[in-house]
Amino acid sequence: MKRSVALLLVLLVVASAQSQKIERTIAVTIDDLPVVSTRKDLRNRQEITQKLLRHIRSEHIPAIGFVNENKLYSGDKRDEAQIDLLRMWLDAGLELGNHTYWHWSLNTIGLKDYEDDLLKGETITKELMAANGRKLRYFRHPFLQTGRTMEIKAAFNDFLGDHGYTIAPITFDNADYIFSSAYDKSFDRGDRDLMKRVGEAYVPYMESKLDYWERQSKKLFGREVSQTLLIHANFINSDYLDDLTRMFRRRGYRLVDLDTALKDEAYRLPDTYIGPAGISWLHRWAREKGREAIVPDEPKVPDFVLKASGFESE
Ligand SMILES: [Zn+2]
Numbered sequence: 001m002k003r004s005v006a007l008l009l010v011l012l013v014v015a016s017a018q019s020q021k022i023e024r025t026i027a028v029t030i031d032d033l034p035v036v037s038t039r040k041d042l043r044n045r046q047e048i049t050q051k052l053l054r055h056i057r058s059e060h061i062p063a064i065g066f067v068n069e070n071k072l073y074s075g076d077k078r079d080e081a082q083i084d085l086l087r088m089w090l091d092a093g094l095e096l097g098n099h100t101y102w103h104w105s106l107n108t109i110g111l112k113d114y115e116d117d118l119l120k121g122e123t124i125t126k127e128l129m130a131a132n133g134r135k136l137r138y139f140r141h142p143f144l145q146t147g148r149t150m151e152i153k154a155a156f157n158d159f160l161g162d163h164g165y166t167i168a169p170i171t172f173d174n175a176d177y178i179f180s181s182a183y184d185k186s187f188d189r190g191d192r193d194l195m196k197r198v199g200e201a202y203v204p205y206m207e208s209k210l211d212y213w214e215r216q217s218k219k220l221f222g223r224e225v226s227q228t229l230l231i232h233a234n235f236i237n238s239d240y241l242d243d244l245t246r247m248f249r250r251r252g253y254r255l256v257d258l259d260t261a262l263k264d265e266a267y268r269l270p271d272t273y274i275g276p277a278g279i280s281w282l283h284r285w286a287r288e289k290g291r292e293a294i295v296p297d298e299p300k301v302p303d304f305v306l307k308a309s310g311f312e313s314e
Pocket of ligand 1: 099103142143
């Protein structure tokens with residue numbers, strides 16, 4: 001009897017360890033802080049920030065936000081009202097990262113100019129983080145464009161290392177910016193009906209993308225890696241981030257911070273991609289293995305959303 005109880009306990013422990021192992025995790029990273037929207041007035045930026053942070057607090061999302069500091073100045077003067085938007089992120093206990101000053105692409109400007117722009121883009125964020133007893137440590141490439149030659153990538157990696165930065169990669173790529181453009185534009189035109197349709201299509205689209213990245217991960221690794229999501233500090237997320245998060249939870253995801261997600265050993269694989277696009281790290285790793293490693297039929301933005309966005313293609 002005693003032996004069978006002991007055996008049962010062992011089985012329970014093994015089962016619970018296994019169920020922990022298959023738990024899905026995702027880190028939420030938010031780009032282009034403080035806000036990216038067609039409406040650039042302070043009031044709108046405050047409202048979008050407040051709404052995003054309300055969702056982040058109520059859904060307990062350990063998010064990180066990546067800043068473009070050009071938005072924190074009027075002319076060449078610091079604009080404290082804009083900087084206050086970042087203080088709100090820090091007050092909510094969130095981390096901030098560097099996304100360069102101007103949001104230029106490493107694929108279109110020289111490495112030295114790019115590095116200078118990165119350093120220019122850390123001035124205020126570094127100061128705010130230090131006031132919170134924190135160090136600025138993550139860098140996100142604008143457009144996810146990471147350099148057209150291995151020499152540039154290697155030199156830039158050395159630069160990042162020298163300045164204490166870690167690259168923030170992403171697996172869960174998507175076109176939230178196209179949805180947001182459609183959402184902004186239909187709002188600007190007073191077309192509430194279209195705005196509602198765009199909004200209602202957003203989370204189902206993101207779920208189809210997530211399903212795709214789960215399959216891509218399984219194809220590549222035989223398991224699901226810890227996902228890293230990229231979304232933007234935009235209007236549509238200020239309305240739908242809570243619904244988006246609930247979708248993740250419904251699919252069995254636990255929300256983790258970027259540090260935790262990047263502990264997944266998949267992220268130790270190098271990024272050797274030197275093509276022109278800004279693509280998911282899952283696709284970078286897949287391309288290393290050859291075209292057949294890429295899962296076909298990646299979901300697309302619905303036509304009506306693309307049309308309303310003003311973008312010609314994804
Ligand atoms: Zn960006």
